[in-house]
Amino acid sequence: MLLHYRFGTPLPTDGVVKEIPLEQGPVPYLLGGPGCWQYQLAEADLVYGLGEALRGINKRGWRYVSNCTDDPNHTEDKVSLYGAHDFLLVDGGDRRFGVYLDYSGQVEYDVGYTARDMLQIRPADEHYDLYLITGPSDRAIVREFRALIGQSYIPPKWAFGYGQSRWSYCSEAEVRAVAEGYRSSGIPLDSIYLDIDYMKDYRDFTVDPEKFPDLPGLAADLKAQNLHLVPIIDAGVKIEPGDPVYESGKEGGYFAKDGTGQDFVGAVWPGLVHFPDFFQPEARQWFGRQYQRLIDQGIEGFWNDMNEPAIFYSPDRLRAVMDALAQCHDTDLCLSRFFSIRDAMNSLANSPEDYANLYHKVDGQLVCHDKIHNLYGANMTRAAGAYFETAYPEHRMLLFSRASHIGAHRYGGIWYGDNHSWWSHLALNLKMLPSANMCGFLFSGADLGGFGSNVTEDLLLRWLQLGVFTPLMRNHCALGCRPQEVYQFPEKQAMANLLGIRYGLLPYLYSEFVKAALDGDMLFRPLHFDYPDDPHAAQVETQLMLGEGLMIAPVLEQNATGRYVYLPEPMKLVRMRSTDDYETEDLDAGHHYIDVGLRELAFFIRPGCVIPLAQAAQSVAELDTAHLTLLHNVTQGAGTYVLYDDDGYTRDYRNPAHYRTLTVTV
Ligand code: MIG
Numbered sequence: 001m002l003l004h005y006r007f008g009t010p011l012p013t014d015g016v017v018k019e020i021p022l023e024q025g026p027v028p029y030l031l032g033g034p035g036c037w038q039y040q041l042a043e044a045d046l047v048y049g050l051g052e053a054l055r056g057i058n059k060r061g062w063r064y065v066s067n068c069t070d071d072p073n074h075t076e077d078k079v080s081l082y083g084a085h086d087f088l089l090v091d092g093g094d095r096r097f098g099v100y101l102d103y104s105g106q107v108e109y110d111v112g113y114t115a116r117d118m119l120q121i122r123p124a125d126e127h128y129d130l131y132l133i134t135g136p137s138d139r140a141i142v143r144e145f146r147a148l149i150g151q152s153y154i155p156p157k158w159a160f161g162y163g164q165s166r167w168s169y170c171s172e173a174e175v176r177a178v179a180e181g182y183r184s185s186g187i188p189l190d191s192i193y194l195d196i197d198y199m200k201d202y203r204d205f206t207v208d209p210e211k212f213p214d215l216p217g218l219a220a221d222l223k224a225q226n227l228h229l230v231p232i233i234d235a236g237v238k239i240e241p242g243d244p245v246y247e248s249g250k251e252g253g254y255f256a257k258d259g260t261g262q263d264f265v266g267a268v269w270p271g272l273v274h275f276p277d278f279f280q281p282e283a284r285q286w287f288g289r290q291y292q293r294l295i296d297q298g299i300e301g302f303w304n305d306m307n308e309p310a311i312f313y314s315p316d317r318l319r320a321v322m323d324a325l326a327q328c329h330d331t332d333l334c335l336s337r338f339f340s341i342r343d344a345m346n347s348l349a350n351s352p353e354d355y356a357n358l359y360h361k362v363d364g365q366l367v368c369h370d371k372i373h374n375l376y377g378a379n380m381t382r383a384a385g386a387y388f389e390t391a392y393p394e395h396r397m398l399l400f401s402r403a404s405h406i407g408a409h410r411y412g413g414i415w416y417g418d419n420h421s422w423w424s425h426l427a428l429n430l431k432m433l434p435s436a437n438m439c440g441f442l443f444s445g446a447d448l449g450g451f452g453s454n455v456t457e458d459l460l461l462r463w464l465q466l467g468v469f470t471p472l473m474r475n476h477c478a479l480g481c482r483p484q485e486v487y488q489f490p491e492k493q494a495m496a497n498l499l500g501i502r503y504g505l506l507p508y509l510y511s512e513f514v515k516a517a518l519d520g521d522m523l524f525r526p527l528h529f530d531y532p533d534d535p536h537a538a539q540v541e542t543q544l545m546l547g548e549g550l551m552i553a554p555v556l557e558q559n560a561t562g563r564y565v566y567l568p569e570p571m572k573l574v575r576m577r578s579t580d581d582y583e584t585e586d587l588d589a590g591h592h593y594i595d596v597g598l599r600e601l602a603f604f605i606r607p608g609c610v611i612p613l614a615q616a617a618q619s620v621a622e623l624d625t626a627h628l629t630l631l632h633n634v635t636q637g638a639g640t641y642v643l644y645d646d647d648g649y650t651r652d653y654r655n656p657a658h659y660r661t662l663t664v665t666v
Contacts, residue, residue, distance in 0.1 A: 175218060380403075
């Protein structure tokens with residue numbers, strides 16, 4: 001059951017695709033009112049959702065604020081990350097419901113933080129739509145929610161291949177060296193990412209003519225090796241008279257304003273920038289068209305960054321701080337003065353004052369950024385995604401974003417931003433997957449190996465063992481960090497084998513991904529979704545169900561030679577070193593210690609299930625899907641798997657010719 005309530009006069013969000021009649025009267029389950037909803041949690045209630053957020057799969061015991069934030073330190077004490085995903089699901093066994101706040105503003109979720117048994121949902125104001133969803137199971141509730149918000153984005157098939165990124169590959173020669181590093185060692189790879197240094201002076205949609213004198217030539221040479229170049233696009237447009245993007249944006253009136261009605265000025269990597277006003281349909285169309293400048297040079301995919309939007313400082317506020325500092329000159333430079341100077345400087349980035357001085361045109365009205373901050377990045381994704389759909393109706397483009405909001409899941413995927421090369425962030429990567437899926441973000445993943453800090457070889461191996469399963473499988477790392485390309489490590493052969501397994505499992509992963517997108521289902525599910533009556537399954541935080549037939553349980557601890565795994569039912573363990581070197585073992589339900597060496601990948605097949613496995617390949621284009629080995633856990637009779645496959649780039653997803661049934665008879 002889906003109930004729709006409206007409070008005040010909400011601003012448009014592009015969150016839902018269905019019109020649901022409005023209800024009057026009280027909202028079932030929830031106490032309080034539109035200013036703050038409350039729900040009394042029983043001790044055993046589970047709370048899921050909130051998309052890209054910190055902490056556990058079960059969100060209980062912390063508070064979260066949906067407020068798109070550029071914060072590269074994802075420590076446990078934080079409350080916001082880059083996305084704002086306002087859907088949560090409470091499962092109390094017989095009392096089970098989902099709540100979706102279709103809302104442009106911030107929301108605080110106090111999930112048993114102030115009082116362990118109290119859930120509180122506090123929106124910043126009382127202008128929003130609320131949907132209350134009930135159903136026979138958690139999975140059914142998610143499906144109903146997903147039907148409401150529309151079909152998730154499906155990228156081209158090559159985007160399911162492995163990608164290598166770094167901030168930054170600074171020249172054509174460096175990019176060619178990466179391609180060579182992979183191809184000469186026979187390590188699979190499908191894409192190489194360009195970070196901001198490919199641009200001329202960090203100007204969007206430009207290419208530095210000295211570092212990359214022939215981007216079309218480079219893209220074509222890589223394409224001949226089945227490699228795709230994926231450049232980054234930042235939100236801020238450099239103020240640069242003569243630059244065609246800047247000039248056309250200025251001329252069209254497509255930049256966001258400040259409180260005085262001038263184009264707002266902020267500073268990010270290019271120096272001083274204006275921010276495109278993605279809330280105007282014409283501005284979205286204008287910005288979308290700019291991608292063509294790179295598409296014309298052979299580019300088929302993009303990642304959108306800095307679109308919370310991140311603002312390092314605004315000249316206005318920096319000036320105010322400098323003036324205040326000047327006043328300090330003749331005063332005593334005591335400790336408190338030191339702290340106030342330091343705090344003043346630190347308060348410049350992403351400051352609420354700047355957001356309060358930024359204005360957008362929504363339906364012809366000027367609206368303060370404050371009220372719609374969480375929709376900014378989503379509308380950048382929408383600008384690009386909608387352009388691609390109109391310009392290339394027959395052709396999928398790769399697109400993923402850092403900031404996001406529910407609704408943007410229809411136009412692109414997300415990556416989880418600036419994590420670190422920490423073991424705890426490997427676990428966090430796993431925990432975010434099902435939550436992101438609930439909110440529609442199927443094409444997602446974290447920077448494998450970690451973005452900030454120096455990776456260790458064992459961490460990268462273990463991270464690849466999770467990454468093998470994530471739709472976006474991209475190794476990315478920050479400026480100044482230890483090189484993180486697979487071929488840089490003594491264990492590169494083991495890593496190559498793990499990547500080979502990714503390609504071997506792609507027929508299954510791609511099939512399950514597209515089915516999940518078309519059915520509004522989750523690719524990754526907490527165990528409790530599949531085993532609702534098993535009290536142990538509800539407690540499991542480091543294993544996931546993956547599609548119809550698999551359970552995964554990656555090793556998440558340094559120096560561990562295996563891990564404890566809980567099996568809610570008997571399963572077949574597959575322990576793989578490469579697509580043609582593996583063994584299987586039948587395990588009973590219950591707890592097991594599973595040995596998983598550093599060079600091995602372990603996963604589990606559910607009873608009766610069949611998993612197609614291809615041979616390892618160097619790229620998705622070279623994958624042989626005609627010859628599949630069928631891994632299975634069929635003990636008698638027949639087991640089947642319905643395999644979805646298509647050409648990997650057209651959008652004719654629902655064509656019945658894309659399905660074939662694979663059968664195993666024992
Ligand atoms: O201020 O473009 O999350 O992936 O490498 C940092 C440089 C800006 C943040 C992104 C990261 C990217 C980096 N960017």
